[in-house]
Amino acid sequence: MSEARSGRMVALGRPNWLVRAGWVALGVYVVYAGSLLNVTWDRFVIGLAHGAEFIGRMFPPNVSRLELLFSDMTESLEIAIIATFFGVILSLPVGLLAARNLMPVWVTWPARLFIAVCRSFHPVIVAILFVKAVGFGALAGILALIVASIGFIGKLFAEAIEEISLKQVEAVRASGAPFMNVITFGVLPQVLARFIGFCTYQLDSNLRNSTMVGIVGAGGIGGTLFAAFQRFDYDFVCTILIAIIAVIMVAEVGTQRLRQVFQ
Amino acid sequence: MIASQEQWVRFTPRQRLVRFSWYFGIVAALVFSARNVEIIPEFLYDAPEQVADLVSRMWPVAWDYYPTSVHAVMIETLHIATLGTIITILLAVPVGFLAARNITRSTTLNYLAKLILVSSRSVNSMVWALLFVAVFGPGAMAGTMAIAFRSIGFVGKLLAEALEEAHPGPIEALQAAGAPWISTVTKGYWPQIQPAFWSIALFRWDINVRESAVLGLVGAGGIGTALDASMSLFDWDRVAVILISIFTVVMLAEVVVTQLRKRII
Numbered sequence: 001m002s003e004a005r006s007g008r009m010v011a012l013g014r015p016n017w018l019v020r021a022g023w024v025a026l027g028v029y030v031v032y033a034g035s036l037l038n039v040t041w042d043r044f045v046i047g048l049a050h051g052a053e054f055i056g057r058m059f060p061p062n063v064s065r066l067e068l069l070f071s072d073m074t075e076s077l078e079i080a081i082i083a084t085f086f087g088v089i090l091s092l093p094v095g096l097l098a099a100r101n102l103m104p105v106w107v108t109w110p111a112r113l114f115i116a117v118c119r120s121f122h123p124v125i126v127a128i129l130f131v132k133a134v135g136f137g138a139l140a141g142i143l144a145l146i147v148a149s150i151g152f153i154g155k156l157f158a159e160a161i162e163e164i165s166l167k168q169v170e171a172v173r174a175s176g177a178p179f180m181n182v183i184t185f186g187v188l189p190q191v192l193a194r195f196i197g198f199c200t201y202q203l204d205s206n207l208r209n210s211t212m213v214g215i216v217g218a219g220g221i222g223g224t225l226f227a228a229f230q231r232f233d234y235d236f237v238c239t240i241l242i243a244i245i246a247v248i249m250v251a252e253v254g255t256q257r258l259r260q261v262f263q
Numbered sequence: 264m265i266a267s268q269e270q271w272v273r274f275t276p277r278q279r280l281v282r283f284s285w286y287f288g289i290v291a292a293l294v295f296s297a298r299n300v301e302i303i304p305e306f307l308y309d310a311p312e313q314v315a316d317l318v319s320r321m322w323p324v325a326w327d328y329y330p331t332s333v334h335a336v337m338i339e340t341l342h343i344a345t346l347g348t349i350i351t352i353l354l355a356v357p358v359g360f361l362a363a364r365n366i367t368r369s370t371t372l373n374y375l376a377k378l379i380l381v382s383s384r385s386v387n388s389m390v391w392a393l394l395f396v397a398v399f400g401p402g403a404m405a406g407t408m409a410i411a412f413r414s415i416g417f418v419g420k421l422l423a424e425a426l427e428e429a430h431p432g433p434i435e436a437l438q439a440a441g442a443p444w445i446s447t448v449t450k451g452y453w454p455q456i457q458p459a460f461w462s463i464a465l466f467r468w469d470i471n472v473r474e475s476a477v478l479g480l481v482g483a484g485g486i487g488t489a490l491d492a493s494m495s496l497f498d499w500d501r502v503a504v505i506l507i508s509i510f511t512v513v514m515l516a517e518v519v520v521t522q523l524r525k526r527i528i
Contacts, residue, residue, distance in 0.1 A: 026349075033346045036339070037404045051398040078296035085293055120513035121506070122477040124389065128494060133314045135306035142300075212387050215480065219301075226481070229393050245385045261281055 054234060061242060062235035068224060069243055076220035077247070079141045080210040084203045086142075087149020094150055095157030096183065102161065102169075115158070118151030123209045127218040138219030145206045145213070152205065153198045157191065160198075164190040196262045200255040207251045211244050320499035328501045333489055333508055339403050340485035341512070343478065344471040347410025352464060355415045359422030366426060366452075376419070384416030388474045392483035403484030410471050410478070418467055425459035426452060461527045465520045472516040476509050 097103055098111035127144035134140050164187060172186035214222025221240060228236045274282065361367050362376035386394075391413050395405035434451040442450070479487020486505060493501040 030346065030349055033342045036342060037346070037407060038402070043399070043404075047399040050400075054394075054397050075300065078300040081292050081296045082300060116514065117510065120473065120510050122473055124477045124480065125490070125506070125509070128490075129317070132317050134310045135303065135313075137303060137306070138300050139302045139307065208387055212389050215389060225390070226393070229397070234397075241386070241390065244387075244390075245382070248385045249381070258285060261278075261285055 057232075057234040058238035060235065061239040062233065063239060065236060066239075069221070069240060072214075072221040072224045073243055073247060075138055076210040076214070076222075077207070079138050079145060079213070079220050080203065080206040083142045083145030083210070084149060084199065084206050087146045087202065087206070088153060088199050090146065091150045091153035091157060094154040095161065096187075098154060098158035099161035100158075101164075101166065102187070111154075112158075115151055115154045118147050119155060120151075121147075123148040124212055124216055127213040128216045131217050136217040136219075141210060141213040141218035141220055144218060145209060148209065149202050149206060153195075153202055156198045157195060160191045160194045161187060193263050197259055200259050204248075204251060204255050208248055211247075317499060320497075321503040323500065324503045324507065325498070325500040326504060328504050329508065332501075333486065333505055336479070336484075336486045336489045337508055337512060340475050340479075340487075341472065343403055343406040343410055343475040343483075343485050344468060347407045347475065348414065348464060348468045348471050350407065350411035351414035351418050351467065354411065355418035355422060358415060358419040359426060362419060362423035363426035365429070365431070376423070380416045380419045380423075382416075383412055383414075383419070386413070388413040389477065389481055392478045392481050396482045401482035401484070406475060406478040406483035406485055409483055410475055413474070414467050414471060417470075418463055421463045422456070422460065425456040425463070429455040458527070462524060465523055465527075469516050469520045473513055476513075 094111055094115065097107050098115055100108050103111075123144050126147045127140055130140035130143045134143065168190065169182060169186035172182050177185065210220050211225075212220075212222045214220040214224065215226045217223060221244065225237065225240045225244075228234075228240060358376050358379050361372050362380060364373055367373060367376070388409050391409035392405055395408045395412075399405045399408065429452050433455070434447055437447045437451045475485050475487075476490075477487050479485045479489070480491050482488070486509060490502065490505050493499075493505060
């Protein structure tokens with residue numbers, strides 16, 4: 001560490017050509033990738049005009065269909081709450097199985113692969129598959145968000161378990177406790193606070209995503225939002241967006257409180 | 264037993280009341296949701312057949328579809344994620360500076376910056392994509408802007424936190440030596456926040472690779488367009504190729520980010 005520091009100090013005086021080359025490469029990339037987007041000045045100006053018209057049509061927000069908005073929003077919230085509950089329950093064993101300091105390799109490897117698969121797909125993509133499997137509606141959204149929750153909590157939970165102190169585990173083991181007791185008295189007390197933190201984060205994230213899975217027909221307000229966009233009902237879009245943002249902000253404050261109370 | 268002996272209790276009565284009301288609220292919300300949510304059981308009986316059908320139609324995977332139609336949009340997805348992240352950084356740095364209370368001494372400006380950050384985060388990337396598709400028309404341009412605007416909140420917030428945690432010593436030394444503002448930033452703050460900065464940028468890029476894969480579902484370019492097209496035609500063997508390539512790229516991105524983090528930080 002100190003050697004690295006002193007090495008850096010020496011290099012401070014003269015230009016670092018490697019870093020400069022990196023910046024040049026970055027600039028070249030931006031120009032190249034930007035050219036692929038077909039951004040022309042005309043298009044940008046037309047886009048701005050479109051944007052102004054778009055915003056003009058959003059206001060004033062349309063409040064004539066508040067009942068529909070309310071029932072869809074409730075469904076989104078229900079999806080998020082149920083999915084978080086089952087996601088949390090399922091991610092406990094999955095995370096335990098994936099912890100390399102407690103489990104043999106032949107157990108952690110499949111568990112880690114499972115977590116990686118759950119994590120690498122956006123909930124909306126998973127929702128598509130579940131819509132095919134269980135049909136349109138809230139159930140597909142719930143299942144998709146359960147998968148997302150397992151991916152997120154499972155990974156962080158496994159990492160938290162890998163960081164625990166093994167002394168307490170050994171102490172419980174030395175007293176002749178069976179495996180389940182080693183878990184409940186040696187492992188869980190050390191990670192419970194962080195686990196609650198992960199769960200509240202996931203509740204937050206599930207709330208955000210439950211407003212989106214509707215785009216592919218998996219229930220919640222997303223379907224109504226997408227339909228309003230396609231019918232150019234931009235004033236209703238505006239109402240829905242305001243409602244979503246309000247719910248997410250309230251939920252963010254709520255989950256923050258929850259963390260404070262239980263940690 | 265001594266009557267006056269006080270027993271230690273972990274929580275005060277007030278704490279216990281608060282915790283109990285949270286427990287109660289959570290259970291009530293769960294019960295209400297479970298009773299109220301609309302699940303059609305007939306669809307559920309059908310599920311095993313549907314899954315079997317899905318798997319049988321996904322197999323054999325249409326590998327020959329990759330070079331003709333998937334590769335180009337996959338590269339586009341990566342461009343959307345990378346360019347979006349770069350634009351985000353350009354936009355988020357000034358907002359981050361405004362939000363950092365030790366740099367911007369005005370509370371009004373702090374709150375304004377926080378408002379920008381919160382609104383960027385509260386709107387999902389798919390909603391940003393819908394908005395930008397309405398503005399710029401369908402295509403990768405809308406996707407890039409969606410990724411950029413969605414990430415400002417994340418990058419700006421973490422950047423502001425890194426700036427607030429910066430040690431004031433070097434900055435005071437520079438100021439005492441009469442350094443102009445820009446030198447305080449480049450020689451005082453930048454060396455301190457550099458590791459955090461690169462780690463934030465890499466982390467967000469990793470997330471953006473994942474997110475840009477779905478933007479095509481609403482017409483904002485990338486591999487989502489191919490996914491949408493294959494699904495509308497029920498070409499599940501092609502969907503399988505697309506899903507496998509998304510999985511591979513996401514895994515590769517994670518490996519790249521982990522390796523780069525080790526090198527840089």
